[in-house]
Amino acid sequence: MTANIRKLVIQVDETRKEMGRDITPPTRRAVAIAVIENPYAGRFSENLDELIAIGEELGALLGQKAVKALGIEPGQAQSYGKAAIVGENGELEHAAAILHPKLGAPLRVAVEKGAALVPSAKKRGTLGTAIDVPLGHKDAAFVRSHFDAVEARVSDAPRANEIVVAVAVTDSGRPLPRIGGLQASEIKGEDGLR
DSSP: OOSOEEEEEEEEEEEEEETTEEEEEEEEEEEEEEEEEOTTTTSOOSOOHHHHHHHHHHHHHHHHHHHHHHTOOGGGOOEEEEEEEEOTTSOHHHHHHHHSSSSHHHHHHHTSOOOSOOOEEEEEOOTTOEEEEEEEESSOTTOGGGOEEEEEEOTTOOOTTEEEEEEEEESSOOSSOOSOSOOGGGOOOSSSOO
């Protein structure tokens, strides 16, 4: 294992009622979070390959944990997203190194396919900092019913030399979607957009 993981946090958000209406089946969003040591904390490095490798590792681990937390088969996952919070001795580029070059491919395996770009967010923070993990349909970015976000937070992280990495997976879109646009049942899956 490349990542030095201090803590894993898995949470599931299940909405059963919205505006007094029953949501059947409930909409569910899982967030799998790893608190890791930042190997580049406190120093500048031109080469961020270690974080890129950690991103690949965490894409698989966190994607699998989120799918398992929902109790679904990988192909039943509908939306995904990723985010990172860098502690004060790191830089935003450290989050980018984890999230962008290689995290997506193993996450797509964990959710079976995933033709669309994985929405992402990053920021710098300290203990208890929250981040909204953006969500979008895994196979078609234009499915409006799946534009959403879920909050990720760890009460004792990130410490100055840590990074909080979060992957979110859903088994549905928002509760009671009704703003039109491409429906999940209409996805062609050819270009990651429609």
